[in-house]
Amino acid sequence: MTFQKFILGLVVAFGLPWLLLIVIPFGKMSNLEAVSFDEDEDGRVGVYSSDQQHYQFGSAVYGANGCYVCHTQLIRPTYAGSDMWRDNWAGQNKDADDQDTRRESVPQDYAKETFAHIGINRVGQDLSSVGYRLEKEAASLGLSPEAFIYRRLLAPRDFVGKHWSTCPSQPQLFKKASPFAKSQNVVTFENAEGELQAYVPKKEAKALTRYLLSLKKDNQVPASMSYKPAK
Ligand code: HEC
Structure with a gap:
């Protein structure tokens, strides 16, 4: 192997994952477009904005004590995991109005957080809607x-x-x-x-x-953004 090929190999081995896992997702997530509700599909109009209240200090305690090592806060799309079908895991199967609020996570769920605790392992349950x-x-x-x-x-x-x-x-x-x-x-x-x-x-x-009690990431988002079993 020539030295040139070796360097090229290194660039591909490290550069490609860096591009695909960091640069492209960062570019996509940092320029989020406003998404509107569709009157027919969602039963309401207007632009979606996350109404989640964020508890900064509690979130910092969560991070400092390593909860994210075993718990995720990311409801995966149905093709990637079974989160949607677990009891009250991705939202409520039935809320007070008998509605099904379960849905996938959307990037806006973390908009007000200084650090998005999406987690690194799933040893314990996903805590997106643990409240x-x-x-x-x-x-x-x-x-x-x-x-x-x-x-x-x-x-x-x-x-x-x-x-x-x-x-x-x-x-x-x-x-x-x-x-x-x-x-x-x-x-x-x-x-x-x-x-x-x-x-x-x-x-x-x-x-x-x-x-922990505030973690209820199942507020209504436009159907075009996220999959809901009810749809
Ligand atoms: C070593 C891995 C590990 C770490 C670190 C960890 N947990 Fe857990 N956690 C688990 C496991 C496994 C369960 C499931 C068993 C149980 O209910 O106790 C769980 C369950 C839970 C539940 C119940 C979830 C539910 O759906 O009812 C909560 C709440 C929770 N953990 C909070 C925390 C918090 C807060 C921290 C950080 C201070 C933390 N965990 C750190 C492994 C972990």
Whole structure:
């Protein structure tokens, strides 16, 4: 092999993926065109703009604690994955008005975020619309969504049928407290040795909880942008 061919090989091996995976998607995503609703297809008119509220500090806590290593926030198109067909995963199968809100992710979903946590692995569930699932699970256990998430963050394996969970405990987001403290904020649970543990959430835990509950990326987008099973 000549030196020239070697250099050419290097350029192709690194340059082509760089072009296809970074330069082209960046160009496409940074010049998003406004997309309009279609009255016949969507039942409304106007230009789509994301109405998602974004919780900056909670999102930073999510990033700093490596949640994105195991959780994605990207509902894949139906040809690339089964996200759309999992219960309340890509949105709600049925909302209060009996509507199906499930849909694929669109680039506008991340428009207000300083960092888009699309994630790098799918070890745990996709969290794009986890707000709905957390509210439902909390209600089924008779807990407030916040109290349920604090317990989940501290002791992910301390729930019926979850002893196998590899979701790591996050004690650094809490302060240890006395199990006898009489405050509504105290989260108590028994550890593996049967000892009562008590913690109070720090501001990081509160912000992360608000952020997780805000994750409901299933607001209506023009049908031309994203696939919905209802269409
Ligand atoms: C090592 C991989 C890993 C990391 C890192 C991780 N998780 Fe998990 N997570 C999982 C797995 C596996 C599950 C599924 C089992 C379960 O429900 O506990 C899960 C489940 C969850 C659920 C429940 C999702 C649902 O659909 O009900 C939430 C919420 C969650 N994780 C939040 C977090 C947060 C917040 C962080 C960062 C502080 C985090 N996870 C970091 C692996 C991980």
